[in-house]
Amino acid sequence: MARIMEETRKAFIxxxxxxxxxxxxxxxxxxxxxxxxxQNEVMHYWTRLAPQYGKGFLQTEDELSAxxxxxxSVQSGKKAFTATAGPGNVLMQEPFGMAEAMRLPLFxxxxxxxGPSSGTVVYSQQEVxxxxxxxxxxxxxxxxxxxxxxxxxxxxxxxFNTAWKYRFPTFxxxxxxxxxxxxxxxxxxPEDRGIEMIDTYPLIGLPGHIGENRExxxxxxxxxxxxxxYEVVMRVSAEYEAxxxxxxxxxxxxxxxxxxxxxxxxxxxxAADDAVKELRxxxxxxxxxxPITLRPYPQKQLREAIAKSGAKKLLIAESAxxxxxxxTKQEIYGETIKIENLFMPGVGIIDYDIISKVKSSL
Amino acid sequence: xxxxxxxxxxxxxxxxxxxxxSGKSEIAINRALELKDQGRKVTLVDxxxxxxxxxxxxxxxALEEEGLNIIAFSRSDSFGLGExxxxxxxxxxxxxxxxxxxxLDIGYGVFGAQMLNLVEGANESTDLQIIAVVxxxxxxxxxxxxxxxxxxxxxxxxxxxxxxxLGNETTWSVIKEGNDEICRVAREMKIPVAYMxxxxxxxxxxxxxxxxxxxxxxxxxxSAIW
Numbered sequence: 001m002a003r004i005m006e007e008t009r010k011a012f013i014x015x016x017x018x019x020x021x022x023x024x025x026x027x028x029x030x031x032x033x034x035x036x037x038x039q040n041e042v043m044h045y046w047t048r049l050a051p052q053y054g055k056g057f058l059q060t061e062d063e064l065s066a067x068x069x070x071x072x073s074v075q076s077g078k079k080a081f082t083a084t085a086g087p088g089n090v091l092m093q094e095p096f097g098m099a100e101a102m103r104l105p106l107f108x109x110x111x112x113x114x115g116p117s118s119g120t121v122v123y124s125q126q127e128v129x130x131x132x133x134x135x136x137x138x139x140x141x142x143x144x145x146x147x148x149x150x151x152x153x154x155x156x157x158x159x160f161n162t163a164w165k166y167r168f169p170t171f172x173x174x175x176x177x178x179x180x181x182x183x184x185x186x187x188x189x190p191e192d193r194g195i196e197m198i199d200t201y202p203l204i205g206l207p208g209h210i211g212e213n214r215e216x217x218x219x220x221x222x223x224x225x226x227x228x229x230y231e232v233v234m235r236v237s238a239e240y241e242a243x244x245x246x247x248x249x250x251x252x253x254x255x256x257x258x259x260x261x262x263x264x265x266x267x268x269x270x271a272a273d274d275a276v277k278e279l280r281x282x283x284x285x286x287x288x289x290x291p292i293t294l295r296p297y298p299q300k301q302l303r304e305a306i307a308k309s310g311a312k313k314l315l316i317a318e319s320a321x322x323x324x325x326x327x328t329k330q331e332i333y334g335e336t337i338k339i340e341n342l343f344m345p346g347v348g349i350i351d352y353d354i355i356s357k358v359k360s361s362l
Numbered sequence: 363x364x365x366x367x368x369x370x371x372x373x374x375x376x377x378x379x380x381x382x383x384s385g386k387s388e389i390a391i392n393r394a395l396e397l398k399d400q401g402r403k404v405t406l407v408d409x410x411x412x413x414x415x416x417x418x419x420x421x422x423x424a425l426e427e428e429g430l431n432i433i434a435f436s437r438s439d440s441f442g443l444g445e446x447x448x449x450x451x452x453x454x455x456x457x458x459x460x461x462x463x464x465x466l467d468i469g470y471g472v473f474g475a476q477m478l479n480l481v482e483g484a485n486e487s488t489d490l491q492i493i494a495v496v497x498x499x500x501x502x503x504x505x506x507x508x509x510x511x512x513x514x515x516x517x518x519x520x521x522x523x524x525x526x527x528l529g530n531e532t533t534w535s536v537i538k539e540g541n542d543e544i545c546r547v548a549r550e551m552k553i554p555v556a557y558m559x560x561x562x563x564x565x566x567x568x569x570x571x572x573x574x575x576x577x578x579x580x581x582x583x584x585s586a587i588w
Contacts, residue, residue: 012497182529
């Protein structure tokens with residue numbers, strides 16, 4: 001694979017550009033997409049860079065097609081991806097479900113915008129439920145929620161590997177603020193960091209003859225019999241649960257003696273981090289917990305943080321009306337810690353909002 | 363045809379163009395305020411037709427309170443419009459008819475630069491200076507070759523402003539290395555470098571041995587959405 005970065009260098013870029021450069025560095029071969037704010041610059045930059053690096057791009061007629069063309073492309077062994085947001089994410093749930101059913105290594109970037117429907121073109125964290133459990137299935141997917149441009153770059157590279165290693169559709173969940181804001185990050189070639197990119201492989205058109213010298217692939221998204229489907233879903237569920245412990249990622253700070261743990265994800269966790277530092281400086285024992293993977297959820301680690309701290313309260317802060325809250329509650333069912341909320345759907349949350357809420361909760 | 367050229371003596375008309383996120387808005391705001399502080403009448407125009415509601419909107423009122431005439435959509439103009447796509451503010455189209463100095467902030471890269479054609483009288487104006495903003499830390503203008511290719515795509519460019527920085531991680535060596543490279547390309551292309559822009563936190567901290575005037579920037583854009 002050709003080296004994308006001549007040298008590891010700091011750059012000043014937007015989050016959408018970080019996706020594009022990360023995908024290039026990861027060896028992505030083709031992007032399929034349909035324009036929607038706030039992910040447009042992923043496509044814009046990919047189309048500017050693709051000809052320089054011999055990569056492909058197809059603008060499909062809508063998001064359904066963009067999702068399905070990724071499903072097709074990865075079956076031929078191409079490292080393919082897409083990016084979308086809001087209503088586009090809704091439309092792509094059908095192809096994402098196909099990727100779950102057929103165990104396709106699909107990688108998609110979601111830059112959340114406000115909802116419901118077309119909502120706003122700007123920002124929110126209202127696509128948590130959709131991205132983790134959208135579609136008519138069981139949520140057999142892997143979702144990374146990033147909080148900085150460095151993470152967008154890092155997890156784009158990682159996302160391709162996760163998809164091809166585990167064969168579950170994999171998502172990078174960003175948002176309009178992360179997509180558009182600018183900050184420095186370090187761009188590198190994966191091999192310079194000792195990251196081995198998994199070689200892609202075709203899933204169809206394999207050599208040999210079925211029944212003679214190889215088994216069929218069984219890439220199947222429809223079953224005639226209920227019992228057949230039952231067996232498949234039970235088997236895939238067991239596989240997903242078995243790999244979950246090695247997939248979960250989280251960040252935890254100051255939870256050892258915390259009276260209250262602030263739980264947030266994505267860009268809001270930056271405000272939570274600042275808030276916890278400020279609260280500690282004021283002598284208030286606040287802790288910080290952030291799931292990086294929303295699917296699978298680091299529920300064991302969160303339960304442990306609650307147990308060891310003896311915290312009396314968990315404050316869940318999100319730019320949505322309870323999507324992270326619901327996800328967290330179902331994951332830590334049985335915990336008796338009191339849960340407080342800071343729900344600000346569609347608007348940003350700053351450290352001041354969290355500090356005020358913590359102070360009024362204690 | 364109506365001829366409406368407004369050729370006042372000593373009038374300053376500058377259009378800032380360049381790569382997406384190169385610093386055009388920040389530099390345009392600072393330039394407008396610099397002229398205003400000299401006692402001049404200044405109009406600052408947001409000519410981003412791709413994302414017309416975001417660039418200056420959140421800080422419009424604050425800038426008006428500083429004494430600038432701002433042509434940009436306000437919150438009340440944009441409320442209820444939704445995702446309308448490319449949209450040209452009529453006041454921006456006729457911006458050159460305003461009295462005094464005009465600073466145009468032309469958003470969205472190469473395609474943005476073409477929007478200057480939509481401003482009535484821009485092509486006929488004898489005052490207009492088209493200034494390309496270049497940040498060497500932006501990957502698409504991160505080598506000499508890329509800068510050259512990019513500036514060529516912009517079409518007419520009368521001067522370059524060297525604006526190399528890494529946001530909060532900017533150092534003198536980042537500035538110097540990047541701006542040196544920009545100067546070299548500018549010389550090859552025979553385009554003058556008007557000045558370099560540096561965050562005001564670097565003021566008086568160290569001597570720069572670049573043969574180039576420096577303008578210090580107060581950062582307004584962190585208060586905007588993007």
